[in-house]
Amino acid sequence: MRAIISEYVKTAEPVGSQVLVEKYKLDVSSATVRNEMLELDELGYLEQPHTSAGRIPTEAGYRYFLDNQFISKKPSFAQEKKLSQTIREGQGDRQSAKALAKILAELSQEFILTAFTDNDFYYTGLTNLFIQPEFSNQHIVYNIAGVIDQLDRHLAKLYHQVNDEIVILVGTNNPIDPALSLITVKTSGNLLIAILGPLRMPYRTNVGLLEYSRELMKNLS
Known part of the structure; x- marks a missing residue:
């Protein structure tokens, strides 16, 4: 498998x-x-x-x-360096969270969401989501775009359910949209980080990126 x-x-x-x-x-x-x-x-x-x-x-x-059968994949040296530099240069504020989201979007090539509270959030990487072959159908794109427009409603529940353990929600278990999978964790400072992508996402790589980010954030707290 x-x-x-x-x-x-x-x-x-x-x-x-x-x-x-x-x-x-x-x-x-x-x-x-x-x-x-x-x-x-x-x-x-x-x-x-x-x-x-x-x-x-x-x-x-x-x-x-x-x-x-799942085992996460450790980020490459170059990926670790980019994440480490971004997190260490930040001050734990919202601008730092945005910078981290952008780096994670670049490294994972997925949609990234960060949130300090259930109504204070930032996202990036929407293009990464829509260029996936799963979303070549225009009707599906419209549906996903509608979901993104309602992120605040979905996040209100998700934010309070997540802790410092990485959670993977596949398809119909994903409260944001059943056509997608979600990997999420809450780091120090109650910063929620989530990776959103197709069911065909590289779970091992993406979990590894979140694990490394979580440990870096923990070491800075």
Whole structure:
């Protein structure tokens, strides 16, 4: 499941058994992988969008991966340097939160939300969200834009539910929009940081970025 999600995150294309065997150097045959993918399909973790295509993870598949196979990815040295410099140069004020949001949007290529209270927030990276292939449909873009316009309403509830433990809310568990996934945490100074993106977001990378940001903020407090 981990290899399937990893490949789908990179390509946004249905994943076939032969691709998995060749790219991930699996020590089994393509037929064996195909049978295992069929079992995952029957369990509801994968689906086949076209009869001749490979398979893609379902919402249940992402949840299974996060619950059973997930390990966050440590940021690269360059990413750590950018985050560290941004946080250490800040004073814990709103301008610092904006600067952190912009760096996280740049590094994650996702939509970033920061908030000091449930009605004092800032967001950036909306373009990152809309350039994802999942949102090429104009109707979906309109729906997401409407959700963003109502962020204050969604944030009022979310802000008081989040603490210093990273929370991942996938699809229908996401109070902002079921077409998206949300990774969020509250750091020192009660600053909420959230990454919003498609279900096909790179969870390992994004969680790693938030973990590192949280620890930097904690060390400054």
